[in-house]
Amino acid sequence: MKNNSVEFIMSGRRQRRRRWILVTALLAVLAFILSCTMLLLGNTIYPVQDVIRSLSGEQIKGVSFAVNTIRLPRMLAGLFAGFAFGIGGHIFQTMLRNPLANPNVIGITSGSSAAAVFCILILHTSNTVVSIVSVIAGLATVIVIYLLSKGKTFSIGRLILVGIGIQAMLDAFISYLLLKGAQQDIPAAIRWLSGSLNGSQMHELPPLVLTVFICTPIVFVLGKHLSLLELGEQSATTLGVNTDRARILLIVSSVCMIALATATTGPIAFVAFLSGPIAKRLVGVGFSNMIPAGLVGVNLVLAADLIGQFAFEVRFPVGIITGILGAPYLIYLLIRMNRKGDL
Template sequence: MIKETVNLIIVGRTKRRRRYLFVTTLLAIIAVALCCAILMLGNTMYPVQDVIRVLLGEEVQGASFAVGTIRFPRMVAGVFAGFAFGVAGTVFQTMLRNPLANPNVIGITAGSSVAAVFCIIVLQASNTVVSIASVVGGLATVFIIFLLSKGHSFSIGRLILIGIGIQAMLNAVISYLLMIGQQHDIPTAMRWLSGSLNGAKMETLYPLIVIVLICTPIIILLGKRLDILELGEQAATSLGVDTNKTRLILIISSVLIIALATATTGPIAFVAFLSGPIAKRLVGVGFSTIIPAGLVGIILVLASDLIGQFAFVTRYPVGVITGILGAPYLIYLLIRMNRKGDL
């Protein structure tokens, strides 16, 4: 009897592992295909061989500028920003055990946005200063939200409600900054706030690339502890997890990557919100969704960018398309949670 039970467990885990590997591989293939589409498509469509030659450093008339200077940085920005939003979103949702507890909804992205818009409109600062201010703004917002939500004991519901309130207040600050800003600075700020890959340049992407490459392995190494945190504070503590230390490292790593992603592309709406639930639905239970969520984030950003560029007469920033996709899901989720009594 015991042997049969063990065999069933082994078979079940093998099936889940195969599903995880299949889904992750498929997501990676789709992400690569979208990267190729970004590089090939535009006002002029270039064949694969020309794109490869440009990427290898050869000079190809017309293609070198279009692919190397415009499309390649755009693609890199979409890949690393999408991955950052996806990973950070699923970390917060898993750690706080609530699909609403993502950086967009609880105000972390808004904190980064306020700092960045202030630098753009008031200080007229460089991209480097905007990136640093965005990170500081995100970390400060996290600290304030957790401080206000602590009370006598940590409460996830209280944290989400306070985060939503902080987000509303910060959005009001952004509106005020736009009202007092110089006329020539407002289009830049508005384009940034909508979430866009337009105008991406490689020299501005290096901080995001470095932070994602540093923080992602840290988050992956803490993946098992993150899954244990989902069981609750008492269960995690009884299983030997230092919840405060683990939560602190995860929060700092996640805020760093999402703040720099926000500083680079603007707050692309709902990518952090959608990536985790989609990845969890595709992968199933038993394995970490960190990498799949990052890949879903890449797919959402690149696919939305292609839709925004080519599906309509007018070209729309990527954040507009992701907002159209994410808003109905948010309404559905709120209705479902209300019926279950989770709100």
């Protein structure tokens, strides 16, 4: 009887592992297909062999400029920003045990956005400075939210409420800047706030790429602690987790990725909000959904950008398309949580 129970448990674990591997592989293949599609499609559709030759360094009239200067930076920005938003959103939702606790809702992206808009409209700084200030502002925002919500004991509900309040204040500040900013600078700020891959350039991407490559292994190693934090503060402490240290490392790593992604592409709406739940629904439970959530974020951003470019007569920024996809889910989630009494 005991052997049968052990075998049943091990069989279930093997099935869950196979499902995780299959879903993750399919998400990676889909991301690769979407990435290739972004390099091939545009005002002019170039042959595959010409695109490959151009990427390998060969100069081909018309193709090299379109692919290497316009399409490749756009694709890489969407890929790394989507991955950063997906992982960052999953970390916050899992760690705080609430699907509403994502960077878009609790004010973290608003902190980076407010700083970026201030740099664009008031200081007229370079994109490099905008990126640096956005990261600092994102970290400062999460520190303020964490300190205000901590009190005698850490409270998830208090953190979400404080974050929503901070977000409302920062959004009001952004609106004020848009009213006071010079007319010639406002289109750039609006385009950035809507979340867009337009105008992405290769020299702007290294900070985001480097941050993703540094922070992803950190949060992956801390994935075990993240799963324990999902059980609750007391349970995680009982199991030997230094909750404050683990939470700080996870928050700093995810905020760095989210802030740099926001600085590079603007606050692409709902990607951080949708990636984790979609990944959990596809993969199931039993294994970390961190990498699948990042891949879901990649696919959401790349697919939404292709839809925004080619599905309508007018081209829309990627943030508008993801907003259209995410808003109904937010309403559904609020209704479901209200029925359960979680609100």
